[in-house]
Amino acid sequence: MLTHKSTKRGFLTVEAAIFLPIFIVGVLTFAYLIKFMAVQERVFHAFVDEARALSSEAVFTKLKPLNFESNLKSRLYLENDTHISNVDIDHFYYLFSNGTYGMISMDLNYDVNVKLPISFYSPLPVSESLMFRGFVGKTMDGENMGFDEMEKEKESHLVWIFPTAGKRHHEKNCIYIANEPMETSMTSSIRRSYDACKICESKRIANGSTVYVFIKSGKVYHRGSCPTVDKYVTSIEIEDARRKGYSPCLKCGGG
Numbered sequence: 001m002l003t004h005k006s007t008k009r010g011f012l013t014v015e016a017a018i019f020l021p022i023f024i025v026g027v028l029t030f031a032y033l034i035k036f037m038a039v040q041e042r043v044f045h046a047f048v049d050e051a052r053a054l055s056s057e058a059v060f061t062k063l064k065p066l067n068f069e070s071n072l073k074s075r076l077y078l079e080n081d082t083h084i085s086n087v088d089i090d091h092f093y094y095l096f097s098n099g100t101y102g103m104i105s106m107d108l109n110y111d112v113n114v115k116l117p118i119s120f121y122s123p124l125p126v127s128e129s130l131m132f133r134g135f136v137g138k139t140m141d142g143e144n145m146g147f148d149e150m151e152k153e154k155e156s157h158l159v160w161i162f163p164t165a166g167k168r169h170h171e172k173n174c175i176y177i178a179n180e181p182m183e184t185s186m187t188s189s190i191r192r193s194y195d196a197c198k199i200c201e202s203k204r205i206a207n208g209s210t211v212y213v214f215i216k217s218g219k220v221y222h223r224g225s226c227p228t229v230d231k232y233v234t235s236i237e238i239e240d241a242r243r244k245g246y247s248p249c250l251k252c253g254g255g
């Protein structure tokens with residue numbers, strides 16, 4: 001009986017000697033993955049959070065990738081201590097620089113170093129990419145309105161200008177304005193009242209995009225690139241027109 005018992009104990013010891021290290025490695029690997037995912041999630045959350053703040057500032061600032069990068073870096077190092085290293089922002093594009101209107105895109109690269117009792121894990125590189133729209137208020141080149149201006153009750157006084165030609169402002173019925181294409185947004189009502197242009201294939205324009213219609217004479221809507229739209233008119237507050245250097249039209253008095 002005694003020998004049998006010791007044999008069994010011996011077998012158990014051998015079994016433990018084989019499986020315990022595997023078990024420990026398994027547990028450590030699992031612990032490592034959990035820690036790794038926690039770090040990765042915290043970093044991604046901060047990345048998105050800072051990006052959202054950046055997006056909301058796009059209207060006020062010409063975005064500075066350096067500022068953004070240093071802000072994000074200090075936040076990430078603060079939140080993650082030594083668990084990450086080599087934080088780097090790459091491929092920062094804003095607005096027209098990559099041909100995607102109003103979009104901000106960037107890559108975030110960093111290494112995760114989760115410390116474990118055993119040291120055969122080396123820093124693991126992680127890369128995240130974001131693309132989002134910079135909030136610019138409106139897509140036309142209006143000035144930002146100050147708080148004082150916003151509080152002022154002011155009657156709207158619109159005049160008409162050619163943003164791409166001339167420095168006069170006009171009243172709506174001025175002979176110079178009447179036959180020119182007007183800049184407006186594509187809506188279903190425009191789709192109903194006007195036909196699509198066959199030259200510029202404006203039928204494919206999405207609602208909300210900029211289109212051009214001839215107020216008095218036309219029955220067709222166009223893209224800005226259409227040859228029939230070489231200069232267009234748009235309405236603007238008279239004060240903005242003055243500030244931008246427009247002076248009254250000599251024919252109509254400027255509106």
Ligand SMILES: [Zn+2]
Nearest residue numbers: 170174249252
């Ligand atoms: Zn005029």
Ligand SMILES: [Zn+2]
Nearest residue numbers: 197200222226
């Ligand atoms: Zn056209």
